């Protein structure tokens with residue numbers, strides 16, 4: 001699934017039944033969504049340091065899903081994030097840091 005479609009699926013769960021949907025449950029509890037994002041990020045870091053590509057891929061998917069849910073719980077959309085990323089694009093495509 002594309003990130004765009006995942007974000008749309010998550011947006012469609014706003015106001016959904018927490019008993020029927022994990023996503024709806026997290027959206028109704030922003031602090032829980034943030035906590036889960038943190039847990040998944042740590043799990044991804046651990047897999048990255050172990051060097052297992054398959055496990056890292058799985059954890060990275062968890063991180064992306066939970067990041068989007070956490071943001072959606074606060075009304076931040078994928079379009080908002082993309083606009084922020086667009087604003088960071090430099091003329092050369094290289095950041096100041098990369099030039100140092």
Ligand SMILES: N=c1c2ncn([C@@H]3O[C@H](COP(=O)(O)OP(=O)(O)OP(=O)(O)O)[C@@H](O)[C@H]3O)c2ncn1[C@@H]1O[C@H](COP(=O)(O)O)[C@@H](O)[C@H]1O
Nearest residue numbers: 001006009010013020021022023024039043061062065066
């Ligand atoms: N991409 C995901 C997705 N990734 C992870 N999860 C859930 O996130 C939860 C993670 O919780 P835990 O870490 O406690 O569980 P776990 O990952 O099994 O445990 P560990 O392996 O990390 O130890 C699990 O219940 C997963 O099912 C997801 N739940 C939903 N989606 C997407 O969201 C859509 C809507 O799903 P509903 O939540 O069912 O509406 C789905 O069709 C999917 O496309």
